[in-house]
Amino acid sequence: MDEPLVCVVDDDDAVRLSIGLLIETLGLPVRSFASALDVLADDDALARAHCVVLDVRMPGLSGVGLQERLLRLEHSAPIIFVSAHGDVPMVARAMREGAFDFLQKPFNEQVLLDRVQEAVQLAAQRRRDGAWLADIHGRLDSLTARERDVMDGMVAGRLNKQIAEDLGISMKTVEQHRARVMEKLQVDSLAELVRIVVRSGCDGG
């Protein structure tokens, strides 16, 4: 897993610096940006970001605009907004869109530190989940179409005989595919197979 990184985005140099120094007291690596577009241009930061501390009102791309962009990139980093000019609709919108928190300046330093730490933990969990999911999807993608058909039957609780009838092939062929499915998915019981398929969300429910 990549080393965690907290991104601080604020066009005010003094604020950016002080927030950065504050968060560094947690022992977390921090990278500061004077504009939202600078963040999007930094691939390394995007890849490592475990939390984004974000001013709402900035020239160029706003904080809300950056949130939208990150959502479109399916970026999983929790976003903590920090703003002196927040209004009710803005906060509600940001939170609906999944912002981790919205703090009003001037904020209590300890509150920000607490929220950043929670956010980083959440990000780490999301990354673990995402990595697991990517792993499983990789295995599922390695199945041929026919193996996938057979797997669907297995997960649906069908007997080999029934799967053979469903697909119009012989039971022996089903056995063959079934063995390949177990091998490629790296499981050694039907229970494990069903478990990972259900958890990966690839069972249509």
Next chain:
Amino acid sequence: MDEPLVCVVDDDDAVRLSIGLLIETLGLPVRSFASALDVLADDDALARAHCVVLDVRMPGLSGVGLQERLLRLEHSAPIIFVSAHGDVPMVARAMREGAFDFLQKPFNEQVLLDRVQEAVQLAAQRRRDGAWLADIHGRLDSLTARERDVMDGMVAGRLNKQIAEDLGISMKTVEQHRARVMEKLQVDSLAELVRIVVRSGCDGG
């Protein structure tokens, strides 16, 4: 499933009435309350509530206070706050605690209607999920301790022989329990069993 109900809570008679009438144009049953405590006292409303439209500032128990109480009751109804006096920390807090939305007065009527409808749909989905979960939990609770032990082994992908060794009993006894588990859980394949156990969140992951 109970008939849906939208609860409107506002100490201002005129506001309460107008919001109520507005929401009734959706064809949804509405019940209005002048105070948060009145809601908590109305068991029928609590049981049916699919959405709570809630003023923040009220004498007695505040809107935020009612949200807390409902959370403690594990009530699943989405809450839409409506307030003329919202500030940033209040909105952030309400949304963090799971509020469905936070609208500022005066609000656009269509926005409220849209959000109420979304909330009611969400509530219906939560109720379906909850009912399913309660059903499954009921079945799981009907298992004896030993049957539960055997089921855990089954879901973990253990063979009957291995389960027998784990529990220090004979394979024949495991077979007996296994059959009872399938019967009580009303499934007819291991795949189905694993599926419902995983989905019910009773597998420790």
Next chain:
DNA sequence: TCATCCATAAGGGAAAACCCTTATATCAGC
């Protein structure tokens, strides 16, 4: 053209699951 992957299929045997019945011992409640 040759190698590789894929889907198909079969034989054969070991292991496991599934389904039925019967039976004993314990324990709780009426």
Next chain:
DNA sequence: GCTGATATAAGGGTTTTCCCTTATGGATGA
């Protein structure tokens, strides 16, 4: 003491899975 639920165990037979090998035809690709 009887009843019912529970945990235990076994016999016996059918079905299914699991694992091995072998084999053919088609498609892909270097």
